[in-house]
Amino acid sequence: MGGPTVHDVAELAQVSLATVDRVLNNRGSVSAKTVAKVKAAVAQTGYVRNLAAANLSRRRVYRFCFVIPSGETGFIALLLNAIEAQRKALMEEQILIQIIQTRAFDVAGQVAALRKLDCDAVAVMASEAPEIQEEFSRLRSAGIHVVTLVSDLPHSAREGYIGIDNVAAGRTAGDFMGRFLHGSGTVLMIAGALSARDHSERLMGFRLVLQERYGNVTLLPAVEGSDDAATVEKLVLEAAAAQPVAGIYAIGAGNRGLARAIKTISPKPVAIVHELTPTSRSGLREGLFDLVLDQDTATATAKAIKTMRDLTEGRERTTDIGPIRLNLYSRENI
Amino acid sequence: MGGPTVHDVAELAQVSLATVDRVLNNRGSVSAKTVAKVKAAVAQTGYVRNLAAANLSRRRVYRFCFVIPSGETGFIALLLNAIEAQRKALMEEQILIQIIQTRAFDVAGQVAALRKLDCDAVAVMASEAPEIQEEFSRLRSAGIHVVTLVSDLPHSAREGYIGIDNVAAGRTAGDFMGRFLHGSGTVLMIAGALSARDHSERLMGFRLVLQERYGNVTLLPAVEGSDDAATVEKLVLEAAAAQPVAGIYAIGAGNRGLARAIKTISPKPVAIVHELTPTSRSGLREGLFDLVLDQDTATATAKAIKTMRDLTEGRERTTDIGPIRLNLYSRENI
DNA sequence: ATAATTTTGATTGACGTACCTCAATTTGGT
DNA sequence: ACCAAATTGAGGTACGTCAATCAAAATTAT
Numbered sequence: 001m002g003g004p005t006v007h008d009v010a011e012l013a014q015v016s017l018a019t020v021d022r023v024l025n026n027r028g029s030v031s032a033k034t035v036a037k038v039k040a041a042v043a044q045t046g047y048v049r050n051l052a053a054a055n056l057s058r059r060r061v062y063r064f065c066f067v068i069p070s071g072e073t074g075f076i077a078l079l080l081n082a083i084e085a086q087r088k089a090l091m092e093e094q095i096l097i098q099i100i101q102t103r104a105f106d107v108a109g110q111v112a113a114l115r116k117l118d119c120d121a122v123a124v125m126a127s128e129a130p131e132i133q134e135e136f137s138r139l140r141s142a143g144i145h146v147v148t149l150v151s152d153l154p155h156s157a158r159e160g161y162i163g164i165d166n167v168a169a170g171r172t173a174g175d176f177m178g179r180f181l182h183g184s185g186t187v188l189m190i191a192g193a194l195s196a197r198d199h200s201e202r203l204m205g206f207r208l209v210l211q212e213r214y215g216n217v218t219l220l221p222a223v224e225g226s227d228d229a230a231t232v233e234k235l236v237l238e239a240a241a242a243q244p245v246a247g248i249y250a251i252g253a254g255n256r257g258l259a260r261a262i263k264t265i266s267p268k269p270v271a272i273v274h275e276l277t278p279t280s281r282s283g284l285r286e287g288l289f290d291l292v293l294d295q296d297t298a299t300a301t302a303k304a305i306k307t308m309r310d311l312t313e314g315r316e317r318t319t320d321i322g323p324i325r326l327n328l329y330s331r332e333n334i
Numbered sequence: 335m336g337g338p339t340v341h342d343v344a345e346l347a348q349v350s351l352a353t354v355d356r357v358l359n360n361r362g363s364v365s366a367k368t369v370a371k372v373k374a375a376v377a378q379t380g381y382v383r384n385l386a387a388a389n390l391s392r393r394r395v396y397r398f399c400f401v402i403p404s405g406e407t408g409f410i411a412l413l414l415n416a417i418e419a420q421r422k423a424l425m426e427e428q429i430l431i432q433i434i435q436t437r438a439f440d441v442a443g444q445v446a447a448l449r450k451l452d453c454d455a456v457a458v459m460a461s462e463a464p465e466i467q468e469e470f471s472r473l474r475s476a477g478i479h480v481v482t483l484v485s486d487l488p489h490s491a492r493e494g495y496i497g498i499d500n501v502a503a504g505r506t507a508g509d510f511m512g513r514f515l516h517g518s519g520t521v522l523m524i525a526g527a528l529s530a531r532d533h534s535e536r537l538m539g540f541r542l543v544l545q546e547r548y549g550n551v552t553l554l555p556a557v558e559g560s561d562d563a564a565t566v567e568k569l570v571l572e573a574a575a576a577q578p579v580a581g582i583y584a585i586g587a588g589n590r591g592l593a594r595a596i597k598t599i600s601p602k603p604v605a606i607v608h609e610l611t612p613t614s615r616s617g618l619r620e621g622l623f624d625l626v627l628d629q630d631t632a633t634a635t636a637k638a639i640k641t642m643r644d645l646t647e648g649r650e651r652t653t654d655i656g657p658i659r660l661n662l663y664s665r666e667n668i
Numbered sequence: 669a670t671a672a673t674t675t676t677g678a679t680t681g682a683c684g685t686a687c688c689t690c691a692a693t694t695t696g697g698t
Numbered sequence: 699a700c701c702a703a704a705t706t707g708a709g710g711t712a713c714g715t716c717a718a719t720c721a722a723a724a725t726t727a728t
Contacts, residue, residue, distance in 0.1 A: 002395050002428065005714060016677045021716070029675060031725095051426040052386035053714035056683050059336055092385040094336065171666040182516060209666065296659070299633075325630070328662035332505040332543065339684060350707045355686070363705060365695090387684035390713050 004045040013041035063119040069104035073253035074277025082297040121145035121308035145311040151198040170205025178214030185246025192227040192252025233257030292329040338379040347375035397453035403438035407587035408611025416631040455479035455642035479645040485532040504539025512548030519580025526561040526586025567591030626663040
């Protein structure tokens with residue numbers, strides 16, 4: 001009923017089981033001629049290793065970690081949910097997931113968390129700091145694989161990045177902003193923190209496209225909302241008081257404040273925000289927000305886990321560890 | 335090293351291995367009191383079945399089929415690629431995938447293909463015809479699970495639909511069309527076949543939104559391009575000759591013809607098309623197309639396989655078998 | 669030809685679960 | 699207290715691979 005097994009390969013190749021095993025798991029001590037015979041038999045029978053049996057036999061248990069900032073932004077909550085949702089199924093496959101939360105922007109805390117790690121691989125959503133890059137190097141030399149999540153540290157020892165291409169995200173936002181404004185008006189950009197790499201990259205992409213293709217749009221200097229609803233609300237109201245604001249690009253969290261502010265502004269500015277959370281979803285539905293750029297947390301966590309698994313199994317280019325998909329949501333496709 | 339096993343559960347519950355097995359696989363013949371004891375022990379130890387061992391033991395081999403129309407549209411090619419790309423990894427997990435191609439729009443051929451099926455579950459991209467619905471019922475009663483792919487047959491015996499919500503897709507297209515046109519102009523809609531459910535649903539959603547919110551947009555009667563590039567090109571050129579066309583919504587395949595036609599029309603109409611193929615991708619890049627609505631084939635096939643697996647394993651609401659994500663692409667996020 | 673070395677064979681015991689049989693024990697009814 | 703029925707225990711085999719051992723055979727060097 002099942003496919004061909006090592007026995008079939010051994011029989012066809014006219015060698016013993018032990019030799020087949022030696023070839024398949026390249027343990028050496030096999031002559032070139034025999035290796036060829038076995039490989040031919042593998043090809044001819046179409047033998048494919050039974051992963052279940054292999055994992056069972058070598059009693060493999062994968063231990064993966066997520067290091068993620070705490071904080072009550074909707075996005076973090078979505079991310080945690082996405083991980084939790086997979087936990088049960090993952091346990092059946094002998095994959096143990098541990099989630100470590102650290103205070104946001106607390107570099108020392110993040111370093112401490114990384115230092116304590118005991119696992120096969122880790123996915124980190126980290127700030128950009130030299131201490132953290134050093135810690136990555138230490139983890140790598142300790143045999144722990146490292147991937148970055150959502151926000152990348154490109155020049156670190158990390159082996160992969162799972163998240164969107166933030167420059168492209170900014171460019172996309174800029175393009176839609178230009179079109180929705182019919183090419184003119186004043187636009188306000190609100191980041192969480194300009195020092196955060198993902199935010200600054202989005203800003204850059206946004207600016208670039210508007211300059212290239214929508215020259216009549218005026219860009220106000222970018223402001224920092226600290227991912228905080230009250231701060232965002234205040235900043236938006238101040239800007240709208242100082243001059244008419246036709247468009248708003250909100251890069252970080254704090255969309256609840258943005259929604260409150262927009263309700264008071266007339267005519268309603270075009271608003272483009274990030275991450276499909278309950279807040280942004282209802283903002284879309286009520287017509288307060290015009291477009292939401294989202295990195296799907298379920299996809300991201302699934303891909304992070306798959307990447308960590310590939311890395312620990314020593315597979316190289318099996319999975320493309322490139323950026324994940326950027327999803328766009330209008331009021332019609334939430 | 336590994337987690338708790340059935341042995342640990344048996345020990346803690348003070349029952350034999352056989353009894354634990356009877357409870358876990360509910361084979362009956364166990365008193366309520368004992369069931370409770372075992373379940374408590376499972377909870378206390380945190381026992382989770384080792385899927386690898388379970389599948390190995392019951393020498394499970396999943397046999398899944400895809401029934402898909404042949405034809406050289408880019409979308410079908412993407413779909414096939416997505417399936418092929420997964421085949422190797424799936425084989426390691428004892429999942430055999432068979433792809434059966436039938437001539438497009440050939441109901442009799444599709445029925446014949448379905449009748450010959452010998453597998454655990456099938457994902458079908460089928461036309462809407464009573465013969466096919468009947469065939470679904472037969473498959474179900476033969477113990478073969480059925481899901482529809484890309485195009486749904488809602489009132490059939492199918493147990494799930496993997497694809498986008500086509501009405502929502504049409505609404506999304508309509509909303510962006512309205513915005514890009516600044517609320518006025520004449521719009522041409524080209525479907526592959528008006529009888530195809532996915533196409534007619536998209537049309538409906540598209541029309542609805544424009545009527546509701548962009549009343550000044552004029553809709554030409556929908557035409558059928560038969561998913562053929564030459565036909566589409568001819569239809570577009572004819573329409574553009576008859577009156578100025580400000581926007582085009584292309585619902586089916588044949589985008590190569592659309593691109594050729596658009597190059598000759600001035601001013602360039604806004605073009606919204608479906609499926610991110612090499613053709614639509616370069617159309618975006620060259621500025622010929624303004625928006626591409628895409629159902630990610632990789633996600634769709636992965637979800638189809640997961641759904642078939644869940645159904646075969648008797649799991650009920652494990653995976654949400656709802657619509658997959660609708661992805662939007664502008665020139666900036668391809 | 670002999671010794672040293674490399675290559676191959678034969679065999680065995682895990683891994684954790686599923687599934688089966690047969691005997692032993694407990695339970696319930698009267 | 700007795701019988702029938704329901705429940706539980708004990709034990710085994712199988713799944714396909716990994717990992718190891720030890721002996722046998724083939725090859726190479728001296």
